[in-house]
Amino acid sequence: MIEVKNVNKSFGENHVLHDFSAKFEEGQVNLIIGQSGQGKSVLTKCIVGLMEVDSGSVLYNGRDFSKMNRKERKDIRKEIGMLFQGSALFDSMSVEENIMFPLKMFTNMSKKEMQERADFCLERVNLSGRNKLLPAELSGGMMKRVAIARAISMKPKYLFCDEPNSGLDPSTSILIDNLIQEITYEYGMTTVVITHDMNSVIEIGDHIIFIHTGRNWWQGTKEEIIKTDNPEIIDFVYASKFMKNLKGKLA
């Protein structure tokens, strides 16, 4: 489990996160939703340690990340997998080399074992046989799937996904969403997904946090978010005509 306690983060005069607290449960897909510029990405970067918090704490199974020394942080990071918005695959390496990279750096696996693990991960994301392709030769959806394969290659305890559906067509989005959900349940990971996509909320959201003005504005389940009368959430969730019509029909 990951717990965020009273986290504050500012950039000069711009106070991005205000006393933000939340819990991200193990074995669940935790979604962080909210409008652009509300602090979702900053929050994630603070949780994974790409940014230092000004005050407050981030606890990984009770261990305070901000108080850890360099070695302890390194150890925690080996337990983290991250799917970036732009996939962030190493473009000088093939698909297989991308997946094997963390294994090469941090395990004593033989080349054959690494190869087997890479094959397994690629099979898991339905990309068997694409080992030798370069990232430039892949479509957007395939790149995301390779990034997921790389993220799970070290069997992480925590998975972070930064807008996994951005730039993808609806059917590929659903495919990626389902994949994230499946591997979360399969490996019992604590998964945190940042998204704008309401389909993802309905499809895979076990626990949803709505972030607004840098605060934990609302949290609950997907059933609860549909029924809530919180005006900020209504503005966000039912922003499109389609969703407004859907709400009318549901009502």
Next chain:
Amino acid sequence: MSYIESVGKYVGMIRQVFSKPERLKVYYTRTLTEIETIGINSAGIVAILSVFMGAVISLQTASNMDSPLLPKYTIGYITRSSTILEFSPTIISLILAGKVGSNIASEIGTMRVTEQIDALDIMGVNSLSFLVLPKVIAAIFFFPFLIICSMGLSIIGGYYAVTLSELASHEEFVYGIRAFFKVSDITYALVKTCVFAFVIVTVSSYFGYFTKGGALDVGKSSTQAVVWSSIVILLTNFVLTQLILM
């Protein structure tokens, strides 16, 4: 103030670059790749520049020798001395700052803006050491070879320019090349080259690593990397010349 901040950031970066590598074997493989990318791939341009640089130096020297009291072997002597002491280590390093420096800054800068460096950091890899250390080692190891080749090719270029245009004979030029030769000149040139190699790689990596924004900013970082590498090379050249030769 921002310059002082930048120097502080640069020193901090260097400290991190030389921290203990995670996996030596991976670093070894990367170093070999970098030798090819920033060393061997620069051999062509270094060779072409060196030949013509040597040819022009010798022709300029010959055309400026108006006094009949000056022996013809002076052409060979001046070509050798200026090539070994300044032209090969400094001018070629400035050229390499342009070619290799912009390449490094744009490579690392692109990795920054496409979040590849964040991906390394999240995995627990020391991204600075992983990206920069192999380049530093490759440059310090390989640039001296390039400069030695450059010295040889410059002298050959000078020889052909002078002998083919009959400004001096073969014997006169060769005598000039061998006259008053000091091995310490080569040592001085190679020491300078190693320092310049370090400067080119670290300054360019600095601008690439701390790139913020998008493609346009990668371009800006690349330009800044070349400009600042060149300035630092010229400054260190002055300091090293004072320290070693004076």
